[in-house]
Amino acid sequence: MTSTPDAKAPAGEVVLEAIGLTKHFPVRRRLRDLFSQRHDAVHAVDDVHLTLRRGQVTALVGESGSGKSTVARLLAQLYPRTGGDIRLHGESTAVKSGAAFRRYCARVQMIFQDPFASLNPVHTIRYHLTRSLKIHGHAGRTAEDLENALHELLGRVHLTPAERYLDKFPHELSGGQRQRVAIARALGAEPEALLADEPVSMLDVSIRLGILNLLRDLKERLDLAILYITHDIASARYFADQTLVMYAGRMVEGGDSETVTQSPAHPYTRLLIGSAPDPDRLAGDTDVLEEDRGDGEPPSLIRPPSGCRFHPRCPVAMPRCSTDLPVPLEIGDRPGHWAACWLYDTSGTEVRKVPS
Ligand SMILES: Nc1ncnc2c1ncn2[C@@H]1O[C@H](COP(=O)(O)OP(=O)(O)OP(=O)(O)O)[C@@H](O)[C@H]1O
Ligand SMILES: [Mg+2]
Numbered sequence: 001m002t003s004t005p006d007a008k009a010p011a012g013e014v015v016l017e018a019i020g021l022t023k024h025f026p027v028r029r030r031l032r033d034l035f036s037q038r039h040d041a042v043h044a045v046d047d048v049h050l051t052l053r054r055g056q057v058t059a060l061v062g063e064s065g066s067g068k069s070t071v072a073r074l075l076a077q078l079y080p081r082t083g084g085d086i087r088l089h090g091e092s093t094a095v096k097s098g099a100a101f102r103r104y105c106a107r108v109q110m111i112f113q114d115p116f117a118s119l120n121p122v123h124t125i126r127y128h129l130t131r132s133l134k135i136h137g138h139a140g141r142t143a144e145d146l147e148n149a150l151h152e153l154l155g156r157v158h159l160t161p162a163e164r165y166l167d168k169f170p171h172e173l174s175g176g177q178r179q180r181v182a183i184a185r186a187l188g189a190e191p192e193a194l195l196a197d198e199p200v201s202m203l204d205v206s207i208r209l210g211i212l213n214l215l216r217d218l219k220e221r222l223d224l225a226i227l228y229i230t231h232d233i234a235s236a237r238y239f240a241d242q243t244l245v246m247y248a249g250r251m252v253e254g255g256d257s258e259t260v261t262q263s264p265a266h267p268y269t270r271l272l273i274g275s276a277p278d279p280d281r282l283a284g285d286t287d288v289l290e291e292d293r294g295d296g297e298p299p300s301l302i303r304p305p306s307g308c309r310f311h312p313r314c315p316v317a318m319p320r321c322s323t324d325l326p327v328p329l330e331i332g333d334r335p336g337h338w339a340a341c342w343l344y345d346t347s348g349t350e351v352r353k354v355p356s
Contacts, residue, residue, distance in 0.1 A: 012053050012054060012055065012056065013053060013054045014051055014052070014053055014054075014089070014090070015052050015053060015054055015088070015089065015192050015193050015225040016051075016052040016075060016086070016087070016088055016108060016192075016193045016225060017050070017051050017052070017085075017086070017087040017090075018048055018049060018050045018051075018071070018074070018075060018084065018085075018086055019049055019084055019085045019086075019087065020047050020048070020049065020083060020084035020085065021045055021047070021048040021049070021050075021071065021074055021075075021081060021083075021084035021085075021086065022045055022046050022047060022048070022081065022082045022083035022084050023044050023045040023067075023070050023074055023079060023081055023082050024041035024042065024043050024044065024082045025041060025042040025044055026039065026040070026041050027040040027041060027042060027302060040302050041302070042301045042302055043249050043301045043302070043304050044067045044070040044249055044301060045067040045070045045071055045074065045249050046249045046250050047084070047250065047251075048067075048071055048084070048246075048250070048251055049251065050071070050227075050244055050251070052193050052225035052226070052227055053225055054192070054223050054224075054225050055219060055220065055223045055224070055225070056219070056225060056226070056241040056242065057215070057216070057219055057226040057227075057228050057239055057240040057241050057242075058225075058226070058227055058228065058240060058241065058242045058243075058244065059228045059229075059230060059233075059235075059236035059239065059240035059242070059243045059244065059257060060072075060227060060228070060229045060230075060244050060246060061230055061231065061232075061233045061236050061243060061244070061245050061246065061272065062231065062245060062246035062247055062272075063231055063247075063272070063298060064231065064298075065248075065298055065301070066246045066247055066248060066249065066298070067246055067248075067249040068197070068198075068229045068231075068246060069197050069229065071229075071246070072110060072195045072197045072227060072229055073110075074086065075108065075195055075227065076105075076108060076109075076110045076195055077093070077094070077095050077096075077101065077104055077105075077108075078110075080094075080096070081094075088104070088107060088108070102135070102136075105189065106136045106189045106190070106191065107189075107191055107192050107193065108191060108192070108193045108195065109186035109187075109189050109191040109193070109194055109195070110186070110194075110195045110196075110197065111179075111182055111183055111186055111194060111195070111196040111197065111199050112182070112197055112199075113197055113198040113199065113201055113202055114202050115170075115175065115178035115179040115181070115182045115202075116170060116171075116175070116178055118182050119170040119178060119181060119182060119185075120170075121169065121170055121171060122169075123169070123170075124166065124167050124168060124169055125154075125165050125166055125167070125168055125169075125170070125173075125181050126150065126166040126167055128181065128185050129150050129153055129154070129166075129181070129184055129185055129188055130146065130150065132185045132186075132188030132189060133146065133149050133150070133153070133188045135189075136188060136189040136190065138188060138189075138190060149188075150162060150166060153184040153185075153187055153188055154166070154184055156184060156187055156218065157180040157181070157183050157184045157187070157214060158180065158214060159177060159180050159181070159184070165177070165181070174207070175202065175203045175204065175207070176203055176204070176207035176210060176211060179199060179200070179203060179211055180211070180214065183199075183211075183214065183215070183218070187218070187222075191224070192224065192225060193224065193225040193226070193227070194215070194218075194224050194225070194226045194227070195226075195227045195229075196215065196226060196227065196228050196229065197229045198229055198230055198231070199211060199215070199228070200212060200230075200235075201230070201231070201232070208235075212235065212238070212239045215228070215239070216239060228240055233245075233261060233269075233272050233273055234261070236257055236260075236261065237257050237258065237261035237262075239257075240257045241256065241257060242254065242255070242256055242257060243255065243256075243257040243260040243261065245260065245266065245268065245269045245272065247268045247309060247310050248298060248299050248301060248304055248305075248309040248310070249301055249304065249309070250309055250340070251328075251340065252266045252268050252269065252310065252339065252340050252341070253265055253266040253268075253269045253338065253339040253340070253341075254328075254336075254337075254338055255331075255334060255336050255337030255338065256334060256336060256337070259333065259334045259337045260337070261273065263331075263333055263334075263337075265331045265337065265338075265339040265341065265343075265344065266310075266339040266340070266341050267310065267314045267315060267316055267341065267343075268310045268313075268314075269339075271313075297313075299312060299313075305322070306322060306323060307320070307321050307322045307323045307324050307325060307326075308321045308322075308324075308325070308326050308340070308341070308342070316343065318342060318343075320342055321342055324342065326340040326341050326342050326345075327340060328340050329341065329344040329345055330344070331344055
């Protein structure tokens with residue numbers, strides 16, 4: 001296998017980009033709707049911009065139903081998009097099936113939440129990994145080449161000695177080992193980008209760190225661009241270089257992970273951090289204001305709130321928040337830290353009105 005990254009490509013180079021990515025799922029129409037002009041849709045993802053760079057982890061954080069998995073599936077080209085663009089090394093891509101889809105998959109691989117569901121229970125680890133190597137043309141020419149490639153793949157995910165694992169079935173492995181096999185299978189394609197959709201949330205707490213450390217190690221050794229989807233903002237701080245926060249289908253805040261998690265700007269990010277268990281706060285050393293708790297339910301995505309989608313839950317909402325869609329605004333504390341929140345509008349310009 002030759003998976004050392006292209007020596008000419010600089011670290012930090014943009015691998016994958018989403019520009020104004022939008023996905024609306026049509027809602028199935030009932031009989032009485034046939035006579036009306038209404039075409040309801042779930043506004044799962046609206047106008048999402050994100051950039052994955054070589055050798056960096058970008059975390060995408062948000063509560064259940066905020067659209068994180070939909071973003072990953074769009075980036076993996078598993079769904080057609082309603083709007084926007086996906087660029088791989090600057091080139092616009094929209095692939096549906098066939099050879100173009102396989103070529104895209106070789107460069108952008110996905111890792112799912114449930115490693116048990118993503119591995120076929122009737123096949124051995126050898127079968128899963130061999131298939132990945134063969135599909136992507138990395139199995140070599142001889143049986144010995146294949147065996148070496150299999151050993152190398154398992155070595156990369158620290159399942160050694162390989163002989164102990166190759167002929168096992170998924171149910172004979174622990175959850176953490178299964179997720180390592182799923183990662184090895186993704187690496188069999190020699191990808192440039194990994195889209196990891198909650199890769200540790202189904203694992204025991206005790207082994208989560210091991211998998212995150214493995215992904216970090218792979219990021220460094222193979223210069224991978226990683227999208228790390230999670231609802232656990234604390235793990236984003238530990239693991240990701242950049243953090244993006246999503247609420248009800250829209251990006252609300254972004255910046256380097258340290259800044260977003262230590263000095264959150266958007267009231268929703270503050271709410272997320274405020275609801276994560278933190279030993280300092282339990283000890284009474286709190287900097288999260290009482291009014292930042294933002295009680296309430298996530299909104300309907302069929303008829304999302306006008307203006308800022310967070311305004312019905314926002315403890316500091318202003319009148320304009322219910323009518324004007326907030327644009328990303330620089331916070332000014334650290335370069336690249338932004339929030340889509342009118343609290344940070346100092347100019348009063350750049351207002352985009354949305355129909356209510
Ligand atoms: N195939 C689909 N058809 C219709 N609606 C969908 C489909 N997939 C997702 N949705 C809706 O889109 C919204 C976003 O879902 P998504 O799975 O992307 O959220 P998520 O942030 O990954 O949530 P979780 O943390 O629970 O995994 C939800 O309201 C969901 O019901
Ligand atoms: Mg999800």
